[in-house]
Amino acid sequence: MYRHSTDVTPDDIESLIAEVDPTAPGYGHHLTFDRILRRCGLAWTTFLAGIEGFGTGVIVPRLEVDYHREVGVGPLDVDLRVLSIGRTSFRIECTVSQDGEPAATVQVVLVSFGYDARTPLALTDAQRLGLAAALDPR
Numbered sequence: 214m215y216r217h218s219t220d221v222t223p224d225d226i227e228s229l230i231a232e233v234d235p236t237a238p239g240y241g242h243h244l245t246f247d248r249i250l251r252r253c254g255l256a257w258t259t260f261l262a263g264i265e266g267f268g269t270g271v272i273v274p275r276l277e278v279d280y281h282r283e284v285g286v287g288p289l290d291v292d293l294r295v296l297s298i299g300r301t302s303f304r305i306e307c308t309v310s311q312d313g314e315p316a317a318t319v320q321v322v323l324v325s326f327g328y329d330a331r332t333p334l335a336l337t338d339a340q341r342l343g344l345a346a347a348l349d350p351r
Contacts, residue, residue: 214293215256215260217256218289218290219252219288219289219291221244222286226244226285226286252289253291256291256293257293257321257323260347266340267340270334271325272323274322274324278318280317281316281317281318282314283316284309288312290309290310290311291307293307293308293347294306294347296348298344299336300336301324301333301334301336302323303322303323303336304322304323305323306318306319
């Protein structure tokens with residue numbers, strides 16, 4: 214398992230309605246759904262940057278999310294585990310939590326991608342080895 218920790222600041226808490234109507238009241242005063250997904254993206258990008266052969270060249274063809282509770286100001290953890298490894302793709306799960314309570318569960322399929330040829334690329338042995346280190350044994 215890989216853990217990525219960040220802090221949610223008051224500046225991070227912004228209602229989506231404020232972009233449409235800045236005079237509207239903010240509802241909930243919590244991190245919006247898109248900002249939670251952004252934190253997950255930061256977690257998996259940071260995780261992959263530590264594996265030889267990853268840096269760029271990954272696309273997201275599928276993402277599934279369940280939100281469990283609001284995320285407020287304070288420390289936020291994203292625990293990442295690899296669920297499966299295929300020929301060109303792999304599936305990970307991010308568990309987002311705050312104060313020890315689950316806030317969201319995100320499953321994402323990532324595909325190694327060659328932007329020059331615009332095609333999926335087979336995972337290298339080094340990439341497979343790095344991913345396998347975080348593979349969930351369940």
